[in-house]
Amino acid sequence: xxxxxxxxxxxxxxxxxxxxxxxxxxxxxxxxxxxxxxxxxxxxxxxxxxxx
Amino acid sequence: xxxxxxxxxxxxxxxxxxxxxxxxxxxxxxxxxxxxxxxxxxxxxxxxxxxxxxxxxxxxxxxxxxxxxxxxxxxxxxxxxxxxxxxxxxxxxxxxxxxxxxxxxxxxxxxxxxxxxxxxxxxxxxxxxxxxxxxxxxxxxxxxxxxxxxxxxxxxxxxxxxxxxxxxxxxxxxxxxxxxxxxxxxxxxxx
Amino acid sequence: xxxxxxxxxxxxxxxxxxxxxxxxxxxxxxxxxxxxxxxxxxxxxxxxxxxxxxxxxxxxxxxxxxxxxxxxxxxxxxxxxxxxxxxxxxxxxxxxxxxxxxxxxxxxxxxxxxxxxxxxxxxxxxxxxxxxxxxxxxxxxxxxxxxxxxxxxxxxxxxxxxxxxxxxxxxxxxxxxxxxxxxxxxxxxxxxxxxxxxxxxxxxxxxxxxxxxxxxxxxxxxxxxxxxxxxxxxxxxxxxxxxxxxxxxxxxxxxxxxxxxxxxxxxxxxxxxxxxxxxxxxxxxxxxxxxxxxxxxxxxxxxxxxxxxxxxxxxxxxxxxxxxxxxxxxxxxxxxxxxxxxxxxxxxxxxxxxxxxxxxxxxxxxxxxxxxxxxxxxxxxxxxxxxxxxxxxxxxxxxxxxxxxxxxxxxxxxxxxxxxxxxxxxxxxxxxxxxxxxxxxxxxxxxxxxxxxxxxxxxxxxxxxxxxxxxxxxxxxxxxxxxxxxxxxxxxxxxxxxx
Numbered sequence: 025x026x027x028x029x030x031x032x033x034x035x036x037x038x039x040x041x042x043x044x045x046x047x048x049x050x051x052x053x054x055x056x057x058x059x060x061x062x063x064x065x066x067x068x069x070x071x072x073x074x075x076x
Numbered sequence: 077x078x079x080x081x082x083x084x085x086x087x088x089x090x091x092x093x094x095x096x097x098x099x100x101x102x103x104x105x106x107x108x109x110x111x112x113x114x115x116x117x118x119x120x121x122x123x124x125x126x127x128x129x130x131x132x133x134x135x136x137x138x139x140x141x142x143x144x145x146x147x148x149x150x151x152x153x154x155x156x157x158x159x160x161x162x163x164x165x166x167x168x169x170x171x172x173x174x175x176x177x178x179x180x181x182x183x184x185x186x187x188x189x190x191x192x193x194x195x196x197x198x199x200x201x202x203x204x205x206x207x208x209x210x211x212x213x214x215x216x217x218x219x220x221x222x223x224x225x226x227x228x229x230x231x232x233x234x235x236x237x238x239x240x241x242x243x244x245x246x247x248x249x250x251x252x253x254x255x256x257x258x259x260x261x262x263x264x265x266x267x
Numbered sequence: 268x269x270x271x272x273x274x275x276x277x278x279x280x281x282x283x284x285x286x287x288x289x290x291x292x293x294x295x296x297x298x299x300x301x302x303x304x305x306x307x308x309x310x311x312x313x314x315x316x317x318x319x320x321x322x323x324x325x326x327x328x329x330x331x332x333x334x335x336x337x338x339x340x341x342x343x344x345x346x347x348x349x350x351x352x353x354x355x356x357x358x359x360x361x362x363x364x365x366x367x368x369x370x371x372x373x374x375x376x377x378x379x380x381x382x383x384x385x386x387x388x389x390x391x392x393x394x395x396x397x398x399x400x401x402x403x404x405x406x407x408x409x410x411x412x413x414x415x416x417x418x419x420x421x422x423x424x425x426x427x428x429x430x431x432x433x434x435x436x437x438x439x440x441x442x443x444x445x446x447x448x449x450x451x452x453x454x455x456x457x458x459x460x461x462x463x464x465x466x467x468x469x470x471x472x473x474x475x476x477x478x479x480x481x482x483x484x485x486x487x488x489x490x491x492x493x494x495x496x497x498x499x500x501x502x503x504x505x506x507x508x509x510x511x512x513x514x515x516x517x518x519x520x521x522x523x524x525x526x527x528x529x530x531x532x533x534x535x536x537x538x539x540x541x542x543x544x545x546x547x548x549x550x551x552x553x554x555x556x557x558x559x560x561x562x563x564x565x566x567x568x569x570x571x572x573x574x575x576x577x578x579x580x581x582x583x584x585x586x587x588x589x590x591x592x593x594x595x596x597x598x599x600x601x602x603x604x605x606x607x608x609x610x611x612x613x614x615x616x617x618x619x620x621x622x623x624x625x626x627x628x629x630x631x632x633x634x635x636x637x638x639x640x641x642x643x644x645x646x647x648x649x650x651x652x653x654x655x656x657x658x659x660x661x662x663x664x665x666x667x668x669x670x671x672x673x674x675x676x677x678x679x680x681x682x683x684x685x686x687x688x689x690x691x692x693x694x695x696x697x698x699x700x701x702x703x704x705x706x707x708x709x710x711x712x713x714x715x716x717x718x719x720x721x722x723x724x725x726x727x728x729x730x731x732x733x734x735x736x737x738x739x740x741x742x743x744x745x746x747x748x749x750x751x752x753x754x755x756x757x758x759x760x761x762x763x764x765x766x
Contacts, residue, residue: 138508
C-alpha cells in the first residue's frame with residue numbers, strides 16, 4: 025500500500041518536500057477529468073454528424 | 077415494568093414532538109405572479125415559447141454580472157418579489173425566476189439587488205425567450221431589448237427577535253453551568 | 268445482537284455526546300460569518316444552536332461517565348445515532364431563520380447536508396443570510412469528510428475505539444497504519460484541494476463580474492458543494508447562475524476529484540500516479556459515465572434540443588458527471604429534466620446516480636468498487652465456464668494493489684448492491700404512491716437514496732410529509748451503507764425487549 029512509504033515519517037505529512045508530489049497528484053487527477061471531457065466532446069461531435 | 081413504562085412515555089413524547097415538527101407554519105396567501113407568462117410556465121412549456129418575445133417582470137437578485145457590453149441579471153417572479161421572508165412575508169414556496177441577458181447600460185439602471193439585506197428593484201424586461209440558447213451554452217434565458225425599473229428596491233433590516241435573544245442567553249448560561257459541572261465531576265473522578 | 272447492559276448505554280451516550288459537541292463547535296464558523304457581516308438575527312440563531320449542542324453534549328458527558336472503550340457494535344450505533352441527533356440539533360438555525368415550512372423541512376435540509384445529498388426544502392434561498400448559507404455549506408463539507416472523522420481528528424485524541432466509529436460511518440479505508448493519521452491525511456487532501464479550488468473559483472467569479480466579497484464567498488461555497496459531492500449552491504439557480512464554461516469545468520474537476528476514494532488520492536499523491544489508470548473504481552467510473560454520456564448525447568442530439576457539439580458536451584457531461592459523482596449541481600432548471608431531457612435523458616441520469624462514485628469518498632450510491640467487482644465476477648464465471656475443467660481460473664482486480672477476487676468479496680459487494688437496489692425500488696414506489704409519474708419518482712427517489720440531490724421538481728415544500736420522511740431515511744441509509752443503521756435498530760429493539 026502507498027501507506028508504506030509514509031510509515032517512516034508519520035508526522036511529516038505537511039513536510040515541504042512532499043508538496044511537489046501532492047501537486048503532481050492534483051494535476052494527474054485534473055488530467056483524468058480532462059480526458060473524460062474530451063471523450064464526451066468526441067461523442068458529441070459524432071452525434072452532430074449523425075443528427076445534424 | 078417501570079422500565080417499560082418509562083420507555084413508553086419517552087416514545088410517546090418523541091412521536092408527539094415529531095408530529096409537532098411536521099406542522100407547517102403559515103403556507104400563507106398566494107402572491108399573484110406579476111407575469112402573464114411566468115417563469116414556471118416558461119420552464120414547463122419551453123419548446124412552445126422558444127423564440128417568442130415575452131415581457132417578464134421580477135425582482136433583480138444577486139448582482140449584475142457584466143461581460144463586455146452586456147450583463148447577466150436574474151429576475152425572480154416568485155412569492156417574494158415584492159416582499160421577502162426577511163421583511164416578514166409568509167412562506168410561499170421556493171424561488172423561481174429567469175436569467176436575463178441585457179446590455180450593460182440597461183442593467184446599470186438597476187440600483188438594488190435582492191439579498192438578505194435588500195429587497196431588489198422590481199424590473200420589467202421585454203425580449204426573446206430561448207429554451208436552450210445557442211449563444212450561451214444552451215442556457216435557458218431571455219435576451220432583453222428593453223428594461224424598466226417598475227419599483228425601486230430597499231434596504232431590509234432583520235431585527236433580532238427578543239424571544240430568540242432570551243433563549244440564546246438562557247441556553248448559553250445552562251451550557252456554561254454544565255461545562256463547569258462537567259469539569260468538576262471529571263476532576264472529582266480523577267482525584 | 269447481545270442485550271445491551273447499562274455500561275453499553277454509557278459508552279454510546281458518551282461518544283454520541285462528543286460528536287454533538289463537535290457539531291456545536293462547527294457552528295462557530297457560520298456564527299463568525301454572520302457577525303462579520305452584521306447579520307445579528309442570524310447570529311442569535313447560531314448562538315441558540317451552539318448552546319443546544321453543548322447542553323446535550325455536556326449533559327451526556329456528565330450522565331455517561333465511563334472508562335470503557337468502544338466495541339464494534341457501539342461504533343456502529345454511535346455513528347448512525349449521532350447522525351440523527353446531529354440532524355435534529357443542526358436544524359435549529361435553519362428553522363429559526365424563518366425560511367423553513369416546518370421543523371421536518373429543516374431536518375430534511377440538514378440531513379441532506381450531512382449526507383452530501385443536496386436536495387432542499389428551504390424557501391426563498393435568494394434572500395438567505397451569509398451566515399445560514401455558510402452553515403449549509405459547512406454542513407455538507409463536514410458531512411462529506413464524515414462528521415465523526417472530524418470529531419476523531421480533533422476531539423478524541425488517540426482512542427483505539429475511535430476507528431470503530433469511523434468504520435460505522437462507511438469509511439473503512441486505512442490510508443496510513445494509524446487511524447488518526449488516516450484522518451489527518453484525509454484532511455490534508457481535502458484542505459489542499461480546498462485551497463486550490465477556492466482560489467480558482469474565486470478568481471473565476473471575479474472575472475465573471477461578481478463583486479469581490481461575493482466572488483470569494485461563492486467560490487468557497489461552490490467549492491464545498493462540489494468537493495463534498497453535496498450540490499448545495501448559494502443561489503436558487505444553482506450553478507446555472509454563473510453562465511460560464513470556465514466555472515463549469517472547474518466545478519466538474521472538483522466534483523470528480525471529490526468523488527475519488529481517499530486511498531486513491533493518497534496513492535496518486537504519494538507517487539503512484541499510474542493508479543489513476545489502473546484503479547478498478549476510476550476505470551469503472553470512466554466506463555459507466557462514458558456509456559451514459561453516449562446514450563444521453565445521442566438522444567438529445569436526435570431530439571435536436573441543443574444546437575452544437577460544444578453545447579451538447581457542456582450540458583450532457585455536466586449533468587451526468589454531477590449525477591454520477593452524486594453531486595447534484597445542475598446548469599438546467601429542475602423541471603427541464605422533464606420538459607427538455609425527457610424520459611431517456613432522465614433514465615440515463617437516474618442510472619448514473621444509482622451507481623454513484625467511489626467508496627471511501629464523499630460520494631454516495633452503489634459505488635464503483637462494487638460495480639467493478641461484480642462485473643469482474645461475472646467475467647470470471649464466463650471464463651470458468653469456457654475453460655477446460657482442470658484449468659484454474661484466477662481473477663484479480665486492482666485497488667491500490669492487485670487483490671484476488673474471492674467469493675466473500677463478491678458476496679459482500681452483491682449484498683450491499685442488492686440492498687441499494689431494494690432501497691431504490693422502495694423510494695420509487697413511495698413516490699408513485701404519492702402521485703408522481705414513475706420516471707420522476709425514480710429520478711427523485713434515487714437522487715435522495717444515492718445522496719445526489721438532482722431534482723426534477725418533486726422535492727418542494729408542498730410535497731407530502733410522509734415522502735419527506737421516506738427521503739430523509741433513504742439519505743441516511745444510503746450514506747451510512749445500511750449496516751450501522753441496522754445496528755441502531757437492533758440496539759433499539761434490544762432495549763425495548765428488556766431483560
